[in-house]
Amino acid sequence: MRRPRTLACLTAALLGIGALTAGTAAADVPDTGAAKSDNITHLASDPMTGPLTGGVNTDIAFAGKTAYVGNYSGFAIYDIGDPANPALISQVSCPGSQNDVSVYDGLLFLSTDSSRSDNSCQSVSQSPTIKESWEGIKIFDVRDPRNPRYIAAVETKCGSHTHTLIPDKLRRSVYVYNSSYFPNATYPDCQPPNDRIDIVKVPLRNPEQAAVVASPILFPDGGFPGSETGYETSGCHDITAFPAKNIAAAACMGDGLLLDISRPEQPKVIDRVQDAANFSFWHGATFNGDGTKVVFMDELGGGGGAMCTPEVGPNKGATAIFDIKHRKLKFRSYYKITRHQATNENCVSHNGSLIPVRGRDIMVQAWYQGGFSVWDFTDSARPKEIGYFDRPPRDPAGFGGYWSVYYYNGAIYGTEAVKAFDVFKISDPRTDSAARVKLKELNVQTQPAFWG
Template structure:
């Protein structure tokens, strides 16, 4: 979703208003978890843990996994859940640390949290402060979570335009981890975040001395300025999200008006090896997911910023959709679009959003969030003819307001979802096409740092 520091674009103001409007509603505004839900027979809803304490009234965002724990970002901080039994997730702890949007990753006992709203300082007690003030802070916070009951704030790294999302790229020496920071929407009135912002920031974090984390490079990805913008598409002024595939030394960057394939064999010096645009259909290149061997990548278009009703017949099947590309000789070759066919109401925010691969050898299957469109499990083994094989979809919120699934990810046999304004949910899919994935057991998963499952 595209909400960070205060912006001047009217569309973002509209989306922000939609997000804030829900806070006046009770947590039970949707009724019991499955009241009126439509779903395929192969999906079972196992559990729903409501937002509580300092995170209640916030917005649930991304999820990371380590061992038998799930880490859930929230505009108000983050929560840690015990998922040893996926049917009975239990809250371990939560940390109040306001600042949108709290994109989250975990690695070797460290937790990384993105802050993309201008704050008075880098503490968790900071308050909102205008980005026009030079001393304002935004960037990446680092916590020690080896004791999940007592997370400890250990470091912060300021980045010029904040941190909307970030991606971990492990150092081959295993002594450090690189954090690729994505941010966008510069403004001439912001002392630190000046146009054209045609770069990303790379933070190096020594694993045994995380307090020494620092920006070590800010490579320019768009020396020509990138996509210039169109009537329906955003001008490129930074990247929204990057997904790395370290086993093949590549990454896919979703950068507003551009989809980019990067060579990350030298983590401090990534190089653009291919770039694609889609002025006719894509409004905002938002995120990416590789298949299991890195021979395909799908890009998501977040038309409407996450607050728009983009799953209606009027919008159609190719806008606010997911685009499938084959990677041929390190080039992105477009094949088709995928979009859910269950049309949503005109007051339901719905668009292609965060998902992850379900690792089945010989097949390309992923689960993906669509906000109030619920989530979809779909097969893109045939890149030209993707098809849905499972889904879960609740009716519109009553009264109408922002909501739905922000991120829906597969991890070790279960599907986990952040319902933006109500709960952390767990599902299971039972289907012969996805059952082989249950044999895959991961020690850790940051969805934007994809493991190679085979190939």
């Protein structure tokens, strides 16, 4: 089943070019009418400014005391040494949907999933039917966060919607698993069936030599064929790696995959699941702390629909929990927020991360205008919410809410898609021990093994 590129998650609401600018410290934004659990405190909010104003905030990556925030118009870098007072260090104007970010060894990787006139940050939109159009991965040197330098670009056949970093064992290179989808017979560089992923190898000493080194086929049988409610598989949306166990979970439109990544240039499918009854679009994945479970998100409606209503119900637009037994995925249950949202609030399962609590499986997850939820899936069959934050519907009505909400070194960070970069704290005996886990770097799609 073919569907047009109309999902909010996929459209390129891009702006003009601005200068690299430095910002000032964040200010609190009143949460008039917000509903929340008693264990959640809103610490700070930094509204979009400068060249990113009017863009869409997307993903977040972390290194040391710095956060990197993607935006359809570029990216921003924040000092989060004091989570209650994040300070904007710099912004880079570099339009290109959807500008998901990751960081590694002083390099920042940026996904461009909209057809552009060239690979520069001064490019303009250009039809993908034109052979010379460009989409792919941009690489920046961010060792000096006040002066990021654009150093390389790698074109990929269908652009780069999201990407996942997998360091090689010797730490001389990093592999970038590139996810993209929606091929079209009129696109010279993105022809159907797009049954593969592209793998980019980046030599750390010479990142300008980054190049596609493999394009393994994951769906030799074509993948999920589509249904009245579910997308046919024509690529992957997102991949989450768990390098400590040499596995990855790939969310691929109509399919959920478990991959063996022990040989990074030759990933192999070791299990595959489908859910024609309830899943529309396999969107992303999160492992638990020891890699014995994985949850997959279903982005029903593409992020732009009101999917948290009684009419939609508890099993659609939800998160599915799987145990991993003998390298096989075993479905256990669905999780979805129970606070019904209004019909003018876009709400669906979206990006989240684990909160590292030894002996428990707890994560925080974004639900767009459904806010975010902290929930426990230690009992895979009986997940339960233990915290939340939820603003009233936007006035006037429109797209908004939290795109990504992640836990990092004692605080919760969220990208309110059309407003701000927000910081929260959870104070709860069930999660307090997580603050003792300190990471030097976090790309949520490259999960560390906290224990196991």
